[in-house]
Amino acid sequence: MLLYDRRYRSMTIQVVVFILVMAAGWWLVDNTIRNLQALGKDFNFGFLFQRSGYDIGSPPIPYNSDDTHLRAAVVGLLNTVIISILGCIAATFLGTAVGIARLSNNWLFARLMTIYVEMFRNIPLLLWILIVYALLTEILPAPAAYRGEDPEWSKILFGNVALTNRYTAIPSIGLTNDPGMLDLGFRIMINWATIAFAVVLIGGWLVRRVVLNRAQAAQDRTGERPTTWWINLAIMTVPSLLLIWYFGLHLIQPELTGFNFSGGLNLQNGFVALWLALTLYTGAFIAEIVRAGILSVSKGQTEAAFALGLQPNRTMNLVILPQALRVIIPPLTSQYLNLTKNSSLAIAVAYMDLRGTLGGTTLNQTGRELEAILLMMLIYLALSLLISAGMNAFNARVKLKER
Amino acid sequence: AEGDTLKAVQDRGELICGVNTGLVGFAAPDASGNWTGFDIAICKAVAAAVLGDPNKVKYVPTTGQTRFTALSSGEVDVLARNSTWTFSRDTDLALDFIGVNYYDGQGFMVSKDLGVTSAKELDGATICIQTGTTTELNLADYFKANNMAYQPVNIDSNAEGEQQYMAGACDAYTTDASGLAATRAAFADPENHVILPEIVSKEPLGPAVRHGDNNWGDIVRWTLNALIAAEEYGVTSTNIEELASNSENPEVQRLLGSSDDLGAMIGLDKDWAKRAIMASGNYGEIFAKTIGEETPIGLARGLNAQWTQGGLLYAPPFR
Amino acid sequence: MSESITREINRSHMQVSDEIAIDIRNMNKWFGTFHVLRDIDLTVHKGERIVIAGPSGSGKSTLIRCINRLEEHQSGQIVVDGIELTGDIKNIDKVRSEVGMVFQHFNLFPHLTVLENCTLAPIWVRKVPKRQAEETAMHFLEKVKIPEQASKYPGQLSGGQQQRVAIARSLCMQPRIMLFDEPTSALDPEMIKEVLDTMIQLAEEGMTMLCVTHEMGFAQAVANRVIFMDQGQIVEQNTPTEFFNNPKSERTKLFLSQILGH
Amino acid sequence: MSESITREINRSHMQVSDEIAIDIRNMNKWFGTFHVLRDIDLTVHKGERIVIAGPSGSGKSTLIRCINRLEEHQSGQIVVDGIELTGDIKNIDKVRSEVGMVFQHFNLFPHLTVLENCTLAPIWVRKVPKRQAEETAMHFLEKVKIPEQASKYPGQLSGGQQQRVAIARSLCMQPRIMLFDEPTSALDPEMIKEVLDTMIQLAEEGMTMLCVTHEMGFAQAVANRVIFMDQGQIVEQNTPTEFFNNPKSERTKLFLSQILGH
Amino acid sequence: MSEMHAETVPFVRDTMIPPAQPPELQSGAVKWLRANLFSGPVNTALTLLGVAIIWFLFSHFWDWFAHSVWNAGSLTECRQIIAERWGEGSRGACWAVIRERWHQYMFGFYPPELHFRPVMAFGFLMVALAPVLFSETVIIRRNVLIVTTVATLLLMFLLKAPMVWMVFAAVILIGSVILAERRVSRLLVFSFLYPLLGVWLLWGGSLWGPIMVLVALGLGWAAWRLLVGFSPLLAMIAGVLVTLGLWLFAVGPAASDARSLLALSIIPVDSDQFGGFLLSITIGVAGIALSLPMGIVLALARRSDMFLVHTLAVVFIEFIRGVPLITLLFVASLLLNYFLPPGTNFDIILRVIIMVTIFAAAYMAEVIRGGLAALPRGQYEAADALGLDYWRAQRLIILPQALKISIPGIVSTFIGMFKDTTLVVFVGLFDPLKGVSDFVRADINWKGIYWEPYIFVGAIFFIICFSMSRYSMYLERRLQRDHR
């Protein structure tokens, strides 16, 4: 019988599974079609090209209520991406620092870091988002507090940053010698100066790599490593300074005009709160990962390195970290994924991410929940897969060294 | 789901009513979990008419975002959640608004210190709005029409929005004027906040049902009309028994089922309207009890007075 | 005894000089309240090959690890190659680059190739040019007979090969003294021989060696002194012949009977 | 050779019957493109005790594992106890409950006590009542001389004890054939003896055994045939005496010199 | 040949040296401080930083905590009291809101006179869990059970539970304490029955529903029993099909028929009356209980060598892990009705539980897969060689070990899932964090209250999650000690 021979058994089971899955899928699709019919709705994505009609605070690309829902969704997606990237970066730094601090032999500091980690790991993220947001709105003053001859609050950092309960006003960058904009289409413009800086920085970075390679070569040749930090510093800064001088770059300090600060950039509190909360929350998890990673490298490795005469910091860089990294990266990847997905809690703090636009206002104004939610899930899925793919590639590079 | 909502409700023995998650005066649970408010009264009236018991309602709290889906997916039988009747909602969203229970308009509330007296002076202001509402759209239109800039803060729930406004995180809070009044009434210092004179939109708020089930729509529509008509004819929860037996007014007799059997035409019994009115009183009584001037919310009747009093309430004849 | 170990050993270079390589005086060490090493006195001359034996937990490893300060001693004096081991970091670094150490579990760096394992310390500590470091490394890898494995990763080698890499790695720092902590006890029997052969070869070339081991064949063939430790003390030290044939203390007799016995 | 192994062995029961226990014909096996076993022909009679020797990687384990179908062969025929091994699951189950296997790393179930380890298969596969299974288990545990450990967990036993439990566990299924895959090579020397003793005892009772081992003492004492494998082929098979004293192929000679050599 | 080995025999010493004090270089507090706080410049700086952080937190929040008001009717009243007691302009916490609304934070809109029922359900839950969680340590189990018994009865008394129920609870609780002492495995029967009992206590209604569910399960088991000799796989399929079929089609009618004979009914409570921690814990516990088996199945499927099964498992797991939970909750609340036959409408809490379960199961599958991968191949081979078939090998050999290895991961998945129950607020359920707080703040009396509810809710979450993580550490340690 088909079930009793190993070769056919697995085929049989698979065929059955396949039929069952197809049947279930067909059942769902059929139900959906019939339900949609009953409701007199159809399944189409035309709504994406209709006028959206709502505004979004501080969109990363030009956007207003006359644009389409599609553009609103793109704005949301960009916001999601921005918060995710910034969150991942900040959380990585924080988590690494705390993870190492927990291993420090400073009793007090290690304890404090433990408390931090346990607090954040055991209390829902939503609460932290709300608390940070509330802290920002309740403790910081309204912009009006900066008004007048003798204001209650004054700007910090040489008058460059104003903390308010709506946003953090930071300076923006002005150009006296504005080279104009590059139009990328879709009303997305980039200042030529930005491009110039990008080119210079990337170029500088490439040159720096050449310098480093040559230093490495010199070390390989002579054993002594030439000091390169000042060359690097110069390469990274001088061209930029020249550009700054050429374009007449200057900071435009935020000034209180009318209700709000203008001139600078206003980082909305929703954004700041979400960023902080995601960073603190994910940072606590990353701290544990980093700590476990470092502890996973056996003591013998440190001893062997010491016995060879390597100094502790060299031991860390050359022996411990490369090995710890292999243990750290896979769980770190899932923390990045979590952070990206958790950014959808932006809904709680009025930050218009993908969930807020496509899955929120658009869905609500158009009533296309099936389409909007499916599309939104697909986009999140794509983001997740992208992050996984990137991290796996990185992991493969780190891992390659092992075997 | 066509044409059988009434039967479904009667079989279930319970009306499922989609309401706000918490809006003072309109729908909010109290400390012991009883829902009260202006919208709640509609639910109770419908339940009384259909099931004979105003308490056989299950309230499903919906957010601005989940409300229409909850209705169209059949999760609730009727949506009584201060929702604005608009063209696209009525058509594209496949809903049926069955009337207006509150004529509202979108306004702005600002702090007195701001020194603003007109919405036209709000150029550049930060404004808190609730996401997923028509206010979001009206706001965009209004500022665009007046060529002003603003910074929207899209808040998820009313409580959150008020919090932001009170902390000064927005210069102005915009929502329906009724909501503004309710919000302001609850402040520790109501006198320090002003509601600006501009009403920037028409916001006819009304209960909605699903497209397609016309009979059910009729029931809800005429239940609402019964409440309005009752006020017009002076039928109150206190005198209703008396009027039912000895009213001279033929319209009242038809309404209360003492002469014609209008109920049968919508699949109900004779006393349906009587029960609906008895549930929480006529329109005026409900208004006074939940959001009227005697309550902390202190709304004036304004547009929501009977047509006979110069308002817009005008129930079609029961005939 | 395995014949391969008792084979004719070239003792020509194996003279002991008068210079002192390691001088330990009255050294004591505690782990918490546990007194692991008690009043250790030990002088090792250049070119000496000392085998340390003793029951498990007697402090052999600890003693050896004190010599390159992987463990800190609490009282007494340890002078290595004329440098006293104190808290002074510079001294420690100096001593560590003069003293090679081979561990029971090899402790190779798994993320580096064999060659990189061998050149890491010369490049970063001794500041030797890479080319030269690699040449040296290849030289020593040839010596331990695995030059062809240079570009593999430790995980791809057998235990015996790994231990030989570990020895080569230490040798690349051109140490004057080598410490071995049970270098063969984690190895399969077939592999023990290859490692012991390497060590014998080292001994023949006159390296000063301290070796904790239970390979008594090795001790007899190579050592010029066997030290027996028990309970943190040096109980007996003697030439191998005397040690094996004529143990003085009861403790040593018992130990020898158990280890050679059955 | 350890004396204990070369002691007088009771060969009274150790006759070989004419019945065929295992019949392998022209069997080939590949791992991917790697041809591990080539044209293996092997007939084992009931009561035979066969030792398989050969260099590492020569396919000894693979051969043994094909016999109870832990590995699938790709061509040729394997008949165990009259049942041919094909894809048929019922046949496989039957063969597996007739053939016991003991692994190099014991593979005891660490979450079960010794007794539970021994009764698991009888209860679930043979459907023996628990009480009876426990009695049988105790019987075999006594036979391997560790009845007192019955309620301990494997992790609490020494390697030799663990291996004896593993043997007892196999015996509890009352197999007609026992396969051993280097049963002693993961053991410390003192423990090897106790396991070999157990195996000798089994042999004395007439069990059909196939044993991969490097313990040549055992082979000489117990086996009635030694099979030498290299590169996936059976290079030579002979009685132990002939095999050790008079190896035919060069390969065998080399192997024997290495294994008995140093 | 074996001489070589002989030389490697470790010699183990048999006597211990008596402990001795090391020379005292420094002593007491000064030494400790130097070693642990001021051992170098970096360390000193960190210590100072730590002190600064503590001081900052203390100076900013201390007086707020110190000025707590427990007894007031509204926020305004609180503010007055604070101003009176500690002077105009001082800040203080107004815990009165918790005092007045605690029952909503705990039970949502669950009828107050029935509050004892959830309390009882959760008391029983501990009893049901005890034989599973504390199977080995008698003392801990005894303590847990006694504390549970006392606490449950006390709470029920305080919540004015009727006498009948008090007796019922007392019998079960005290009975379980005694049973746990005698034969703890008997208590597992209770653990097995608990889900139905718990559901009945929480939602009320007729007892016939749970009974019929049980009967169906029994029939499914009988079907399995009948066929198992023939083919384990077929038997399992038959068992599952019979059970599911009966659940879907027969349980409802049968229960209502039985009900008409004998009511056996207690006051029903609707899902929409659930809220606060009652909701969180209900969703959490149900999700935990269901996601573990589902995760196991997924993990096995993902490790299967059948291409199709493997692929399906991978697609499913990666899809679920790739989307945020709130989108799944939206699917539960907005879309599920599209996917099901017209007219089906099932409980929103059930829908949320299903989604949360699916979500957690995908994570669980990955955790368990790790555990399975960590098992040495030898275990599989030994099981094969003994003739155990796939399912038996999994059940008896592989899973018990793999699950033990994965305990830390499993528990942190649980903790994550429990924390995620706060997200149900976005589909209109009253979670304790935002759902309840939002409507409490919609009350005129408590408008503007912010921190107190958050701190209160946060503290409870912390206690629950922290104990779970400690429990997993205890378990890890115990499993390390056992069997070794």
Ligand SMILES: Nc1ncnc2c1ncn2[C@@H]1O[C@H](COP(=O)(O)OP(=O)(O)OP(=O)(O)O)[C@@H](O)[C@H]1O
């Ligand atoms: N870091 C440590 N902390 C506390 N005690 C230790 C530490 N390291 C070793 N010990 C203890 O010190 C004693 C001596 O250990 P050591 O490793 O030197 O013994 P050994 O002679 O090398 O034994 P073996 O032959 O087993 O390697 C042992 O009792 C050991 O338990």
Ligand SMILES: Nc1ncnc2c1ncn2[C@@H]1O[C@H](COP(=O)(O)OP(=O)(O)OP(=O)(O)O)[C@@H](O)[C@H]1O
């Ligand atoms: N699952 C597998 N996949 C691929 N190659 C394998 C697998 N198992 C074994 N091999 C290879 O097959 C060859 C024979 O392996 P086998 O384990 O049978 O050798 P052996 O004679 O038992 O060696 P040893 O004495 O080291 O145990 C080896 O080269 C091994 O690398």
Ligand SMILES: [Mg+2]
């Ligand atoms: Mg040691």
Ligand SMILES: [Mg+2]
């Ligand atoms: Mg093998």
